[in-house]
Amino acid sequence: MSRSLKKGPFIDPKLAKKVASGNKETPIKTWSRASEISPEMVGFIFLVHNGKDFIEVRAHEDMIGHRLGEFSPTRKFTRHGGKMQKELEQKSGTAQKK
Numbered sequence: 001m002s003r004s005l006k007k008g009p010f011i012d013p014k015l016a017k018k019v020a021s022g023n024k025e026t027p028i029k030t031w032s033r034a035s036e037i038s039p040e041m042v043g044f045i046f047l048v049h050n051g052k053d054f055i056e057v058r059a060h061e062d063m064i065g066h067r068l069g070e071f072s073p074t075r076k077f078t079r080h081g082g083k084m085q086k087e088l089e090q091k092s093g094t095a096q097k098k
Contacts, residue, residue: 009036009038009065010034010035010036011035011036011038012030012032012034012035014032015028015030015032015035019040019041019044020040022044024043024044024045025045026045027045027046027047027056028044028045028046028047029046029047029049029054030046030047030048030049030068031049032068033048033049033067033068033069033072034067034068034069035067035068036065036066036067036068037059037063037064037065037066037067037068038064039064041059042059042060042061042063042064043058043059044058044059045057045058045059046058046059046068048068048069048071048072049072050072050073050074051074055071055072055073057071057072
């Protein structure tokens with residue numbers, strides 16, 4: 001569900017202050033995944049926390065209106081299949097090498 005138009009986009013006040021006074025070369029570290037990317041943020045580098053690490057996100061024009069958290073995934077995908085899939089991949093890997 002989107003935010004009301006009369007309220008405007010949510011941008012964390014601390015983050016907005018850092019962007020207003022900031023240098024585009026130094027990354028801005030933030031935990032505010034809910035903050036929307038505004039036109040003033042284009043060109044900045046953000047280090048967005050995903051719960052474990054900080055993931056580097058460079059804001060582009062295409063990202064305006066999206067949230068910072070969308071570009072910092074919180075879950076790491078591991079392959080499906082387990083033991084059987086691993087055996088199949090090893091067999092196909094050795095067949096390709098020959």
